[in-house]
Amino acid sequence: MKLKGKAWKFGADIDTDAIIPARYLNTSDPVELAKHCMEDSKTPDFMKRMTKGDIIVAEKNFGCGSSREHAPIAIKAAGVSCVVAKTFARIFYRNSFNMGLPIFECPEAVDDIKEGDTLEVDAQSGKIKNTTTGKTYQANAIPPFMQELIAAGGLMEWVKKKVA
Amino acid sequence: MPMTITEKILAAHCGKKEVAPGELINAKVDMVLANDITAPIAIQEFRRAGAKKVFDKNRIALVPDHFTPNKDINSAEQAKLLREFSKEHNLTNYFEVGRMGVEHALLPEQGIVVSGDVVIGADSHTCTYGALGAFATGVGSTDVAAAMITGEIWFKVPESIKFVYYGKLRKWVSGKDMILRTIGDIGVDGALYKAMEFTGETIDRLDMSGRLTMANMAIEAGGKNGIIVPDETTKAYEDDRAKRKPKYYKSDKTAVYVDIREYDCSKLEPQVACPHLPENTKGVSELTNIKIDQSIVGSCTNGRIEDLRIAAKVLKGHKVHPDVRMIVIPATQAIYRQAMKEGLFDIFLDAQAAVSTPTCGPCLGGHMGILAKGEKAIATTNRNFVGRMGHPESEVYLSNPAIAAASAVLGRIGSPEELK
Numbered sequence: 001m002k003l004k005g006k007a008w009k010f011g012a013d014i015d016t017d018a019i020i021p022a023r024y025l026n027t028s029d030p031v032e033l034a035k036h037c038m039e040d041s042k043t044p045d046f047m048k049r050m051t052k053g054d055i056i057v058a059e060k061n062f063g064c065g066s067s068r069e070h071a072p073i074a075i076k077a078a079g080v081s082c083v084v085a086k087t088f089a090r091i092f093y094r095n096s097f098n099m100g101l102p103i104f105e106c107p108e109a110v111d112d113i114k115e116g117d118t119l120e121v122d123a124q125s126g127k128i129k130n131t132t133t134g135k136t137y138q139a140n141a142i143p144p145f146m147q148e149l150i151a152a153g154g155l156m157e158w159v160k161k162k163v164a
Numbered sequence: 165m166p167m168t169i170t171e172k173i174l175a176a177h178c179g180k181k182e183v184a185p186g187e188l189i190n191a192k193v194d195m196v197l198a199n200d201i202t203a204p205i206a207i208q209e210f211r212r213a214g215a216k217k218v219f220d221k222n223r224i225a226l227v228p229d230h231f232t233p234n235k236d237i238n239s240a241e242q243a244k245l246l247r248e249f250s251k252e253h254n255l256t257n258y259f260e261v262g263r264m265g266v267e268h269a270l271l272p273e274q275g276i277v278v279s280g281d282v283v284i285g286a287d288s289h290t291c292t293y294g295a296l297g298a299f300a301t302g303v304g305s306t307d308v309a310a311a312m313i314t315g316e317i318w319f320k321v322p323e324s325i326k327f328v329y330y331g332k333l334r335k336w337v338s339g340k341d342m343i344l345r346t347i348g349d350i351g352v353d354g355a356l357y358k359a360m361e362f363t364g365e366t367i368d369r370l371d372m373s374g375r376l377t378m379a380n381m382a383i384e385a386g387g388k389n390g391i392i393v394p395d396e397t398t399k400a401y402e403d404d405r406a407k408r409k410p411k412y413y414k415s416d417k418t419a420v421y422v423d424i425r426e427y428d429c430s431k432l433e434p435q436v437a438c439p440h441l442p443e444n445t446k447g448v449s450e451l452t453n454i455k456i457d458q459s460i461v462g463s464c465t466n467g468r469i470e471d472l473r474i475a476a477k478v479l480k481g482h483k484v485h486p487d488v489r490m491i492v493i494p495a496t497q498a499i500y501r502q503a504m505k506e507g508l509f510d511i512f513l514d515a516q517a518a519v520s521t522p523t524c525g526p527c528l529g530g531h532m533g534i535l536a537k538g539e540k541a542i543a544t545t546n547r548n549f550v551g552r553m554g555h556p557e558s559e560v561y562l563s564n565p566a567i568a569a570a571s572a573v574l575g576r577i578g579s580p581e582e583l584k
Contacts, residue, residue: 017529018549023551025231026238027242028204040549044556067290067302067303087356091302091303091304094303099306143188156310
């Protein structure tokens with residue numbers, strides 16, 4: 001699967017309160033949550049300006065803070081096709097694989113990519129192509145167990161197979 | 165093979181003699197936790213998987229604490245989901261308003277989590293229970309849904325960092341200052357994916373309240389868990405409250421750590437984490453004229469009786485500054501009653517502070533003390549991200565209870581030493 005979209009750049013340590021502020025967590029409806037995606041970040045009007053398929057590109061420790069799965073849910077429901085970051089905070093990383101938001105670790109790509117560049121990410125191989133500059137990058141390999149989760153269709157499908 | 169306490173607990177829970185960092189394991193969980201924000205998604209996933217039964221009705225704790233007492237209709241609907249699910253599955257550990265508390269204060273207090281446990285919670289501050297010598301870590305709602313069905317969870321065994329604290333703490337310096345100093349040193353991702361093992365003579369002398377505060381904020385350094393080897397202090401704490409038999413593990417002397425960091429605590433002054441990251445720590449004496457609009461004493465980090473006693477000691481005989489709203493939130497019903505019995509409420513009320521029923525409330529910008537644009541708060545909570553306590557243009561400074569109380573009186577960030 002090829003994920004294509006425009007890059008939106010964010011800084012280091014983007015926390016889950018920036019991704020989806022807690023004041024909106026009185027619902028778990030993905031559509032409602034998506035309306036406020038990245039609202040407390042440096043790009044509060046992200047939802048007005050992004051188009052479906054766009055890609056979040058961030059520095060280190062993306063998704064730090066709360067365990068709220070509402071964060072990857074909001075990003076996915078917003079139509080963001082994937083997140084590329086230097087590193088991810090632990091719970092966000094886990095949550096993304098569990099609920100099916102594609103994420104990629106690739107420090108070199110993050111350093112090079114400029115906001116507005118067009119990217120093409122091969123979800124299987126982790127190959128990232130910046131079609132604006134023509135440069136390509138290889139994201140860190142996805143650990144075998146996470147690949148198993150993806151292949152199963154997320155954690156719950158994996159669990160269902162296991163207990164069946 | 166020598167192992168750390170974290171490795172030993174994980175090995176014991178996956179039926180292996182030993183485990184090594186990087187190894188992927190399936191561990192049995194002793195307790196699974198979720199709250200009114202995270203449980204609704206877990207319940208939805210549980211049902212979507214077609215599950216009919218939870219793995220053990222005694223090992224799931226649902227605590228509606230974030231937006232309770234229900235702050236609005238949507239929150240009431242979410243809390244109702246927990247209530248109904250708990251009834252449907254006859255869960256032992258469901259805590260209604262009036263019987264509840266902030267989850268991470270409540271579970272250790274009630275002896276629901278004990279030494280040697282593996283605990284997962286759909287709340288990042290689940291790492292608090294590491295203070296008891298348990299392996300406890302935050303996960304997402306889907307992880308909780310899976311564990312409610314299977315009683316198991318997958319983990320990658322983390323590498324451990326050893327933190328060694330020595331020296332006698334000065335007056336008004338606490339576990340909060342030790343952990344803030346540590347986060348300031350290693351940064352908000354300084355322990356990413358790793359176990360943080362807190363050791364040393366200063367830890368040995370620290371009471372359970374201070375230890376719980378330290379383990380609570382391991383996540384603020386990106387840690388997978390924070391952990392302290394149980395000792396006589398732990399045993400005395402668990403003596404009359406443990407609902408299951410604790411198991412005491414300790415790290416082998418030759419266990420492997422990826423890093424060892426030492427801190428001389430004898431020179432440590434009270435720390436304040438400035439906006440907008442917990443790593444932006446400064447000594448309180450470096451902050452000379454930061455006017456505040458609100459002071460909060462409470463939360464899973466610092467809402468225990470010991471914290472309230474310190475705040476009361478500072479406030480006694482003083483009045484909260486006319487430009488400041490001070491809100492004190494005992495973290496559980498038991499703490500609330502104890503504070504009342506000890507006369508602490510009289511001190512808070514005489515000082516013109518407000519006392520609230522237990523809730524996470526303002527810590528995450530939920531309710532009960534939200535900040536307007538441009539306002540500043542000092543709080544004994546754990547996070548000071550943009551918009552954490554309200555308006556995206558408000559600011560939160562994190563401190564211990566003594567500094568939060570003194571600042572409320574001074575109207576600016578300051579120390580109890582400055583009060584006449």
